[in-house]
Amino acid sequence: MKALLALAATVAIAAPAMAQQRIPVGHLMDNSGATSDVGVPYGQGVADTLAWVNQTRQGVGGRQLNVLGFDYGYQAPRAVSQYQAWTGRERVVAIQGWGTADTEALVRFVNRDRIPFISGSYSAALTDAGGKSGRAGVEASPYNFFFGPSYSDALRGMLRWAADDWKAKGQAGRPKYVHMGGNHPYPNSPKEAGEAMARELGFDVVPAIQFALAPGDYTAQCLTLKQQGVNYAYLGNTAGSNISVLRACQAAGVQVQFMGNVWGMDENAMKAAGTAANGVVFPVRTQVVTGQDAPGMETIRAISRISDPSGNTYRPVHYMAGACAAMLMVEAMDTAAANGGQVTGERIQKAFYERTNWVPRGFEGVCTPSTFTADDHRGTMRVAIYRAVVTGDTAQGSVGDLIRAGTMRLEPVTTVELERKRELLGW
Amino acid sequence: MAVLAPTGDFRTSYRADTTIFPTLGSRAALWAGLAVLCFAPLVLDRYFLGLLINVGTLSIAALGLNILVGFSGQISIGHAAFFGLGAFASAWLHERFGIPVLLCIPIAGVMTAVVGLVFGAPAARLKGLYLAIATLAAQFILEDFFARAQWFTGGVSGRITESPVIGGFAFDREESYFYLVLAFVVVMFVAAANLMRTRDGRALVAVRDHYLSAEIMGINLAYYRTLSFGIASFYAGIGGALYAHHLLFVSVEAFNILFSIQFLGMVIIGGLGSIMGSLMGAAFMVALPEVVQSGADAIAGGALDRMLKIGGNISFLREMAIGAAIILFLIFEPDGLARRWKLIKAYWKLYPYSH
Numbered sequence: 097m098k099a100l101l102a103l104a105a106t107v108a109i110a111a112p113a114m115a116q117q118r119i120p121v122g123h124l125m126d127n128s129g130a131t132s133d134v135g136v137p138y139g140q141g142v143a144d145t146l147a148w149v150n151q152t153r154q155g156v157g158g159r160q161l162n163v164l165g166f167d168y169g170y171q172a173p174r175a176v177s178q179y180q181a182w183t184g185r186e187r188v189v190a191i192q193g194w195g196t197a198d199t200e201a202l203v204r205f206v207n208r209d210r211i212p213f214i215s216g217s218y219s220a221a222l223t224d225a226g227g228k229s230g231r232a233g234v235e236a237s238p239y240n241f242f243f244g245p246s247y248s249d250a251l252r253g254m255l256r257w258a259a260d261d262w263k264a265k266g267q268a269g270r271p272k273y274v275h276m277g278g279n280h281p282y283p284n285s286p287k288e289a290g291e292a293m294a295r296e297l298g299f300d301v302v303p304a305i306q307f308a309l310a311p312g313d314y315t316a317q318c319l320t321l322k323q324q325g326v327n328y329a330y331l332g333n334t335a336g337s338n339i340s341v342l343r344a345c346q347a348a349g350v351q352v353q354f355m356g357n358v359w360g361m362d363e364n365a366m367k368a369a370g371t372a373a374n375g376v377v378f379p380v381r382t383q384v385v386t387g388q389d390a391p392g393m394e395t396i397r398a399i400s401r402i403s404d405p406s407g408n409t410y411r412p413v414h415y416m417a418g419a420c421a422a423m424l425m426v427e428a429m430d431t432a433a434a435n436g437g438q439v440t441g442e443r444i445q446k447a448f449y450e451r452t453n454w455v456p457r458g459f460e461g462v463c464t465p466s467t468f469t470a471d472d473h474r475g476t477m478r479v480a481i482y483r484a485v486v487t488g489d490t491a492q493g494s495v496g497d498l499i500r501a502g503t504m505r506l507e508p509v510t511t512v513e514l515e516r517k518r519e520l521l522g523w
Numbered sequence: 524m525a526v527l528a529p530t531g532d533f534r535t536s537y538r539a540d541t542t543i544f545p546t547l548g549s550r551a552a553l554w555a556g557l558a559v560l561c562f563a564p565l566v567l568d569r570y571f572l573g574l575l576i577n578v579g580t581l582s583i584a585a586l587g588l589n590i591l592v593g594f595s596g597q598i599s600i601g602h603a604a605f606f607g608l609g610a611f612a613s614a615w616l617h618e619r620f621g622i623p624v625l626l627c628i629p630i631a632g633v634m635t636a637v638v639g640l641v642f643g644a645p646a647a648r649l650k651g652l653y654l655a656i657a658t659l660a661a662q663f664i665l666e667d668f669f670a671r672a673q674w675f676t677g678g679v680s681g682r683i684t685e686s687p688v689i690g691g692f693a694f695d696r697e698e699s700y701f702y703l704v705l706a707f708v709v710v711m712f713v714a715a716a717n718l719m720r721t722r723d724g725r726a727l728v729a730v731r732d733h734y735l736s737a738e739i740m741g742i743n744l745a746y747y748r749t750l751s752f753g754i755a756s757f758y759a760g761i762g763g764a765l766y767a768h769h770l771l772f773v774s775v776e777a778f779n780i781l782f783s784i785q786f787l788g789m790v791i792i793g794g795l796g797s798i799m800g801s802l803m804g805a806a807f808m809v810a811l812p813e814v815v816q817s818g819a820d821a822i823a824g825g826a827l828d829r830m831l832k833i834g835g836n837i838s839f840l841r842e843m844a845i846g847a848a849i850i851l852f853l854i855f856e857p858d859g860l861a862r863r864w865k866l867i868k869a870y871w872k873l874y875p876y877s878h
Binding site for chain 1: 568569570572573577670679680681683698770771772773774776777816820839842
């Protein structure tokens, strides 16, 4: 017992000494909450990448990163209290975050404490860095960053595609569009922007349909879709609950073109939904998906081996997006540390503005180029749209097997380049 | 377990019999404890102060639930909703009417008490499981209200709150907010301890112990059952308001049924029908996940982690520990931490002649 106590005491004394050498970085994950279906692969991507940076690059400026992971279960208040613990005790210099509700709640805090916050939320409200848009409920968010198009921009891109698709199919009349999702800040985020854009493009906009962020029976929602004759439906939730909708709609024989949110579809969801997921389009943030090749894929494979030494695990789109998001932060920290500089939140934030068309070194052809400016944190306006193609039974075999066998695949549809309109900033 | 009094200490008046701190030692310990706490912000870092503040806010709400469950023998599984109502009410009062935060906190408590009286109305007629379901309804009705009442709660996005300010001095840091919470804890706990010495307090206990006998003694059952809901909600409202102005952000997500169960857990672990037990239970509930988390951090990536293949599931330990703690307490210490504390005190007091 005494030996144990002595050991504990030594560890307790030694730990802070070690921690002083390392750079503390927070990592908020949802591994158990409503969005854990996509939170797990994304969080794994971030964690593996930061571990890989520690292993192969000796961290940042010769100092190892001390990555403090915390599963907050998609509960914003828990994220806020964890944030306060981190800033009070470990004094993190940057945070890898996750959901919309918590990220938006923390905007004021990270501004006050000058801590760059790289979120898994792509809410457009986080892009107005200068706070000059004057939109209600949008505050200046100079410390918030994310990798990929904003939810609103991604939806605008898909609506552009949908309008072309409608014409290409030679359909007559006005197509009907509907927004679907839970009553939560995340699905709500692009709702108005999408509906406004749809009207502009000549869609008839049908009142939004609600379904919870958790899996359930959504037959009623599908029947509403059918009744109203909807042609294009946006799925604002994450993959788990979207699967329920897709399956219910398949069973009810509803023929609608679904457009998923960036978190609304992935390879795991395709396996779970089976042929019900066939034909769903959704934006992919990286330039390639697992199985395709690019110079940077070698790096992704090396990162993947951190948590899977066999190298056989199939990495869904969110894993790679997590890797890119983590690398933006790491390279910004590198810049801050260059020439003996201090790695402080303020210097990291400034470093985000130093590059244009920024692709992290070693990730060429994987991460979509990002450009951040002091006023505009819309990193990219490019929306790469993919279609989920499922041709057969997905019940047997792993995701990797099914992709290799050709039962499931991600098919590039088109890439929409949106104009960077000032008046759409923060919306 | 009777209060341990020194032998030869015979009370000659009711006043002496109902004193809260019966011995000189316990009074001295109280003042010393308060004095030590006053110095806490000078030595503890923000993280520990944050935990202490959480203990304070939660213990006030837990005390309210203890008055309802432990002293009046009723049940509520909607306590978190009242906690949330206090939080939202205080934030709303400040933003909508510009009332100083320090005033908002008691007003929010009163508002919550009024709502609590409404939802407590079924208690006048219902007991046991039926009452539990009625309070469950309160939980869901209020939760749904929070999610939809944009004007009151900011809807599902939640509401940013402000720190209390008094004469230009802002309680916006853990170091200063700690004192505010400490003051509220002292006032609320003293008030509860005093309440239990009054006619009303004894009536509540009488209703718990045997409602029929109580009624025969002339106690209005419906009045006291509803009253205890009002008191419990008032405490929950004050606790919630303090929570809101500390976290500086309130969102409907926090006030779910799990949180209500956690309050029940605090009361059970601390000790039903014990004032100090509420504080101990809250402290236990705040400390437990932190201890589990640091334990999980310590083994993460280590040999044990690899051996048991815990990996990403390590965070679930936290949730499981809370459930396990409640079960273990129910088996091994059904009277809670308060009783364990008394046993420890007795051990030292009677040493070495404990038999």
